[in-house]
Amino acid sequence: MxxxxxxxxxxxxxxxxxxxxxxxxxxxxxxxxxxxxxxxxxxxxxxxxxxxxxxxxxxxxxxxxxxxxxxxxxxxxxxxxxxxxxxxxxxxxxxxxxxxxxxxxxxxxxxxxxxxTITELMESLERGLSPLERFGLPVDSVTLAISLTIRLIPVQLATVREVLAARKARGAGFSVAAFGTPVLVRSIRRARLLAEALTARGVGD
Incomplete structure (x- = not known):
């Protein structure tokens, strides 16, 4: 279903x-x-x-x-x-x-x-980019970056909805700065945590 x-x-x-x-x-x-x-x-x-x-x-x-x-x-x-x-x-x-x-x-x-599926897409990209690996292209890193980008899209959309819902609950009017600032701060925080997690797992070494 x-x-x-x-x-x-x-x-x-x-x-x-x-x-x-x-x-x-x-x-x-x-x-x-x-x-x-x-x-x-x-x-x-x-x-x-x-x-x-x-x-x-x-x-x-x-x-x-x-x-x-x-x-x-x-x-x-x-x-x-x-x-x-x-x-x-x-x-x-x-x-x-x-x-x-x-x-x-x-x-x-x-x-x-x-x-x-994400697995099918990433495997296809990896196969397509593999000939470029001999020229120094980090295929694994590129594939990982694309995979993370796709997976983080729904997370980012959820952040936007949460910020909008919070402003609506407070009865605040719409403001580009007041809307963009919390979204930007949360995005930067998430990116930092993700970078730390990848570094801890030795990605990119």
Whole structure:
């Protein structure tokens, strides 16, 4: 049974075509999609088509609507703020294009994590990067960094929700500084503890 709310980075089991696709191929497709949509998409219509393509992929993967919405909902306030700023600077059409492209990219990344286990993804990355090891690339360190980044995304989102909930409980109004400061402090503290834990285990020696 799939939970109603699935944090970003959690795998939802399935046997669909998207689930069975190779992890490396899906990761490469994600990179190509993000780069292509960022570079070549310049109108709201094309940006909407990109988002529609991702939604079709969600349907093919049989991801429940509630789960799909739960993946993108946490970033919507940030996208709206960026869109409003872009509207003020350049107008409504570039703002709509940027918001739709970013939303499509976030949704595509969420689809990857929902249909691919972290183990599969990391093993695929390690195999793909292994030829570069002869040129001095620290493949193990790069793979570990990517793995930690993916795993920490839901933790960071939880921090944002906790800060917002705390401000709402106190009846305080929204302030960028008052919101950003505790999030930044908690993130730095978490990064320091993680670094100490990795150092204690001899990672990077």
């Amino acid at each position: 799939i939970p109603r709310s699935v944090p970003l980075g959690v795998y939802v089991p399935g046997t669909t075509l998207v689930h069975r696709a190779p992890a490396g191929g899906k990761f490469l497709a994600l990179l190509v999609f993000i780069l292509a949509s960022t570079i070549f998409v310049g109108t709201p219509m094309l940006a909407g088509a990109c988002l529609a393509a991702v939604l079709v992929a969600f349907a093919v993967a049989r991801i429940p609507v509630r789960v799909a919405v739960g993946q993108v909902a946490p970033v919507l306030p940030v996208l709206l703020v960026l869109g409003a700023f872009q509207w003020w600077q350049r107008g409504p059409e570039p703002a709509a294009t940027m918001v739709l492209v970013l939303l499509a990219s976030v949704a595509a990344a969420a689809l990857l994590t929902l249909t691919t």
